[in-house]
Amino acid sequence: MSLAKITQVKALALAVPGDDIDTDRIIPARFLRCVTFDGLGEHAFRDERTGPDGKERPHPMNSAQAARIAAAKKGVMVVGFNFGCGSSREHAPQSIWRFGFTALVGGSFAEIFFGNSTTLGVPCLTLSKEDLAECDAFVRANPDVEVTVDVEKLTVSAGAKTWKASIAASARDGLVNGKWDPIADLLEGAEPVAKTAAGLAYVAGK
Amino acid sequence: MAKTLFQKVWEAHTVRKLPNGQTQLFIGTHLIHEVTSPQAFGMLRDLGLKVKYPHRTFATVDHIVPTNELKEPYSDPIAQEMIEALRKNTKDYGIRFFDTTTGTQGIVHMVGPEQGITQPGTTIACGDSHTATHGAFGAIAFGIGTTQVRDVLATQTLALSPLKVRRIEVNGKLAPGVYAKDVILHIIRVLGVNGGIGYAYEYAGTTFDGFSLEERMTVCNMSIEGGARCGYVNPDQKTFDYIKGKPYAPKAADWDAAVARWASFASDAGCQYDDVKVFKAEDIRPTVTWGITPGQAVFIDEKMPALETLNAADRQTAEDAYAHMKLSPNTPIKGTKVDVCFLGSCTNGRISDLREAAKYLKGRKVSPSVKAIVVPGSQLTAIQAVHEGLDKVFTEAGFEWRGAGCSMCLAMNPDKLVGDQLCASSSNRNFKGRQGSQTGRTVLMSPIMVVAAAITGQVADAREVFKV
Numbered sequence: 001m002s003l004a005k006i007t008q009v010k011a012l013a014l015a016v017p018g019d020d021i022d023t024d025r026i027i028p029a030r031f032l033r034c035v036t037f038d039g040l041g042e043h044a045f046r047d048e049r050t051g052p053d054g055k056e057r058p059h060p061m062n063s064a065q066a067a068r069i070a071a072a073k074k075g076v077m078v079v080g081f082n083f084g085c086g087s088s089r090e091h092a093p094q095s096i097w098r099f100g101f102t103a104l105v106g107g108s109f110a111e112i113f114f115g116n117s118t119t120l121g122v123p124c125l126t127l128s129k130e131d132l133a134e135c136d137a138f139v140r141a142n143p144d145v146e147v148t149v150d151v152e153k154l155t156v157s158a159g160a161k162t163w164k165a166s167i168a169a170s171a172r173d174g175l176v177n178g179k180w181d182p183i184a185d186l187l188e189g190a191e192p193v194a195k196t197a198a199g200l201a202y203v204a205g206k
Numbered sequence: 207m208a209k210t211l212f213q214k215v216w217e218a219h220t221v222r223k224l225p226n227g228q229t230q231l232f233i234g235t236h237l238i239h240e241v242t243s244p245q246a247f248g249m250l251r252d253l254g255l256k257v258k259y260p261h262r263t264f265a266t267v268d269h270i271v272p273t274n275e276l277k278e279p280y281s282d283p284i285a286q287e288m289i290e291a292l293r294k295n296t297k298d299y300g301i302r303f304f305d306t307t308t309g310t311q312g313i314v315h316m317v318g319p320e321q322g323i324t325q326p327g328t329t330i331a332c333g334d335s336h337t338a339t340h341g342a343f344g345a346i347a348f349g350i351g352t353t354q355v356r357d358v359l360a361t362q363t364l365a366l367s368p369l370k371v372r373r374i375e376v377n378g379k380l381a382p383g384v385y386a387k388d389v390i391l392h393i394i395r396v397l398g399v400n401g402g403i404g405y406a407y408e409y410a411g412t413t414f415d416g417f418s419l420e421e422r423m424t425v426c427n428m429s430i431e432g433g434a435r436c437g438y439v440n441p442d443q444k445t446f447d448y449i450k451g452k453p454y455a456p457k458a459a460d461w462d463a464a465v466a467r468w469a470s471f472a473s474d475a476g477c478q479y480d481d482v483k484v485f486k487a488e489d490i491r492p493t494v495t496w497g498i499t500p501g502q503a504v505f506i507d508e509k510m511p512a513l514e515t516l517n518a519a520d521r522q523t524a525e526d527a528y529a530h531m532k533l534s535p536n537t538p539i540k541g542t543k544v545d546v547c548f549l550g551s552c553t554n555g556r557i558s559d560l561r562e563a564a565k566y567l568k569g570r571k572v573s574p575s576v577k578a579i580v581v582p583g584s585q586l587t588a589i590q591a592v593h594e595g596l597d598k599v600f601t602e603a604g605f606e607w608r609g610a611g612c613s614m615c616l617a618m619n620p621d622k623l624v625g626d627q628l629c630a631s632s633s634n635r636n637f638k639g640r641q642g643s644q645t646g647r648t649v650l651m652s653p654i655m656v657v658a659a660a661i662t663g664q665v666a667d668a669r670e671v672f673k674v
Contacts, residue, residue, distance in 0.1 A: 082400035085433065182226075186361040195221075
């Protein structure tokens with residue numbers, strides 16, 4: 001299958017602050033009661049956005065900016081450190097992506113979340129603590145300015161500002177070359193896979 | 207050259223280097239359950255792919271299974287649908303399914319070890335972050351996303367980058383009333399919930415040498431809570447003894463060769479680690495969480511941290527945590543009123559946990575203000591517990607005795623907190639809303655501490671309650 005080369009995401013941005021935001025907070029377990037990922041977008045951050053009384057809470061995902069991103073089906077989410085920790089549920093990045101976000105910028109990402117996002121073609125770039133604070137402040141102050149997440153040049157820029165960003169080399173390679181879903185590469189390796197399997201006693205049934 | 211277990215297992219399972227620089231890694235054992243697999247089977251069908259090595263995938267149901275009704279159809283139609291979907295998928299593709307009717311169903315991280323499927327020197331993947339549990343046997347075991355479940359089904363491989371290895375040594379003897387759960391909660395508290403990002407944790411030292419496999423599983427289980435995707439203990443005689451005789455263990459003539467092979471995977475003396483951290487067992491006291499991340503923890507006889515003692519970032523999370531938990535900084539957590547007690551989960555739902563809890567519960571009563579449930583992690587554990595009369599000890603004390611599953615650890619079934627109930631829980635996550643109520647509150651602790659909380663109706667020091 002042929003995939004788009006994701007070299008750059010240029011879109012409006014939304015700051016969703018906080019460190020150690022776990023995947024239960026991104027998508028509560030009751031929304032995992034399903035056999036497809038359809039419809040998860042509207043429930044991203046559901047319990048952060050809606051109180052127990054069913055009323056909307058003040059949360060960035062309830063803002064007009066979030067609605068613009070949802071309508072445009074592209075957007076950059078600016079998050080904190082250790083974003084996406086906890087459960088491995090792919091439902092979390094699926095819900096963020098289906099809501100409309102096409103790139104994330106943060107201080108650090110939990111590994112499983114990072115891998116799940118990359119495989120969806122959603123780049124997760126990291127900035128230094130100082131740069132992230134500056135980027136976060138810029139995004140809040142300038143909701144109408146598009147943020148450019150450059151996967152190729154490894155920068156995040158907005159207005160006159162440019163911040164140096166990073167991402168795992170393999171993830172960058174996959175995104176910019178249109179090979180962020182590894183299935184084609186993995187299927188190609190069928191012959192060496194059989195060889196490796198034959199060399200493993202427990203797989204070969206010994 | 208001296209190597210770590212991680213390096214040896216990685217090399218043995220490396221198929222080739224991929225164009226993006228990652229490794230195509232062979233996954234020897236793939237475990238699936240009803241929540242993170244249906245979409246993967248859907249993707250497989252969409253792409254017209256088959257399951258490449260069906261005999262290397264094993265399935266069970268755990269997350270959504272009701273624990274208070276054992277007959278189908280379940281009153282929850284979605285649970286029924288998800289279980290039926292897994293039945294169909296495993297049947298269509300020839301995958302072994304430890305179904306609810308077999309007496310072998312349970313939390314996926316308990317079924318693997320119980321069946322002897324979990325073995326040293328293997329790679330194990332599962333669409334569940336607590337897959338690190340299997341590392342207790344000297345396996346490299348880690349959680350994956352659903353698209354990766356598809357990758358394993360279709361190719362029995364994953365595209366991955368190697369991890370660094372941090373050796374976490376704990377030496378000495380734990381004091382009475384201190385358990386494996388306290389050890390891992392303490393490690394996470396000290397190293398942080400993101401301290402393990404990029405690492406595999408190798409747990410070692412005389413404390414781990416002395417631990418049973420079940421205690422090792424409790425620690426490895428929560429590696430992910432420390433940010434580490436996998437954690438392991440080097441295999442030893444205890445490991446081999448545990449596996450021997452299990453249904454999927456190597457038989458007769460193959461046994462000695464398997465043991466020799468397994469032993470060869472242990473980290474070599476003098477191998478290089480990317481980092482080493484050393485703890486003393488005697489420094490660890492019973493530990494409980496007070497906040498909304500597993501790293502927000504204190505010893506039971508300590509006060510919760512004062513905000514001014516925390517750095518800016520931790521302070522923000524702590525303020526959020528105190529508000530959610532309705533607790534006050536710089537006060538003791540001991541004495542906090544408890545509404546619900548949950549004993550179970552892949553962290554502490556094994557037979558040794560139930561035995562230890564029952565030992566202290568026997569002859570005592572659950573506080574009338576507390577709802578207490580005990581959920582054996584697997585049907586085999588439940589059967590064994592009944593055989594030993596443990597179920598009677600629990601029910602006579604006022605605990606509800608339930609069927610096997612994940613239950614109130616993540617509340618995908620009817621076992622949920624209500625409103626802002628506070629739960630003393632032997633599970634692994636105290637995230638906001640984790641136990642099924644948006645305003646619900648979770649305090650993580652060891653099984654014996656859950657029993658102490660159940661009896662006293664408050665967060666209590668089990669050492670005082672039981673005079674240990």
